[in-house]
Amino acid sequence: LYRESGQYRAARDQLAIALRKAPDNIAALTALAKNYLAEKNPQQAEKLFRRAIKVLPRFWKGHDNHGTFLFRTARYTEAVPVYERAAELTPDNAVAYNNLGAALFMASNFEGASAIWQKSLDIEFTESASSNMGSALFFSGRFDEAVDMFLRATEIAPDRHILWGNLAYAERFSTSPDAAIGHYRRAISLAENALSINPSSSIIIASLAHYCAHTEQTKRAKKLIIEATNSGSKDVFVWFHATLVWLALDNKDVAVETLRQAIELGYPIAMVEADKGLVGLTSDSIYRSFLGL
Numbered sequence: 001l002y003r004e005s006g007q008y009r010a011a012r013d014q015l016a017i018a019l020r021k022a023p024d025n026i027a028a029l030t031a032l033a034k035n036y037l038a039e040k041n042p043q044q045a046e047k048l049f050r051r052a053i054k055v056l057p058r059f060w061k062g063h064d065n066h067g068t069f070l071f072r073t074a075r076y077t078e079a080v081p082v083y084e085r086a087a088e089l090t091p092d093n094a095v096a097y098n099n100l101g102a103a104l105f106m107a108s109n110f111e112g113a114s115a116i117w118q119k120s121l122d123i124e125f126t127e128s129a130s131s132n133m134g135s136a137l138f139f140s141g142r143f144d145e146a147v148d149m150f151l152r153a154t155e156i157a158p159d160r161h162i163l164w165g166n167l168a169y170a171e172r173f174s175t176s177p178d179a180a181i182g183h184y185r186r187a188i189s190l191a192e193n194a195l196s197i198n199p200s201s202s203i204i205i206a207s208l209a210h211y212c213a214h215t216e217q218t219k220r221a222k223k224l225i226i227e228a229t230n231s232g233s234k235d236v237f238v239w240f241h242a243t244l245v246w247l248a249l250d251n252k253d254v255a256v257e258t259l260r261q262a263i264e265l266g267y268p269i270a271m272v273e274a275d276k277g278l279v280g281l282t283s284d285s286i287y288r289s290f291l292g293l
Helices: 008-021 026-038 042-055 060-072 075-091 094-108 111-122 128-138 144-156 161-171 177-197 202-213 216-229 237-249 254-263 267-272 276-284 285-290
Strands: none
Touching: 008 026, 008 060, 026 042, 026 060, 026 075, 042 060, 060 075, 060 094, 075 094, 094 237, 111 161, 128 144, 128 161, 144 161, 161 177, 161 254, 177 202, 177 267, 216 237, 237 276, 254 267, 254 276, 267 276, 276 285
16 A cells, blocks of 8 residues: 555565565565565565565466566566466466567567467456557557457456557547547546556656647646656656657657657667657657667
């Protein structure tokens, strides 16, 4: 509860007490690792994720947690075999395959990701796998099909702002672009709820800025994205959202710089090149020059 509300020091103190009593407590090890990651201390976080695996090497969730850590720190290629191990330990686990697909996708193996996501969906039709498959369809230019998958994700989990944001983003390039603004507004309401619980979350702030930028709340969008990017976040998705915001605000120069930061932090160039929303930016001479093209 402390971590979810951004009270990281209080959470760390409570978890340290729990681990002194039971040093091999998997739940406490994992929670403390996640807390260190939230505090921007990835080195200490990884030590604890690895320690949890040593305690229970055949526990799939330990490998899954480590894979998610690697994913969140943009080490996508390293995350693939870790997620593969989680899937091997639980071959009927839709979540394990969904996460593996996400790592493959961010490692620019789009075909492999789609196949794994379909396997996840065949096991269980979850909102995450549905949304991820929507992303695969979006990046292959199949926008109406992507919208259908994103819609199905929102039906399963209607309270997740990111799902509505993904849906609205895809709708902008589909045959139903007018639906996007209403879904962006839904995403705003849900993101505001999430931010009331964790007001220091840079990714929620950046996501909210993105939604606001596409609902004509330009001043608010600018204020929010400056707050998110000034937080010191190394989350690639914070910087990707920043790029979308500055593009929507018609400031291509800043958008190029935020995209440069996202790429330097690990956002895949193949995804940048395939993103319909970035077409106006990827043809920019400054963007081409910093890629050495």
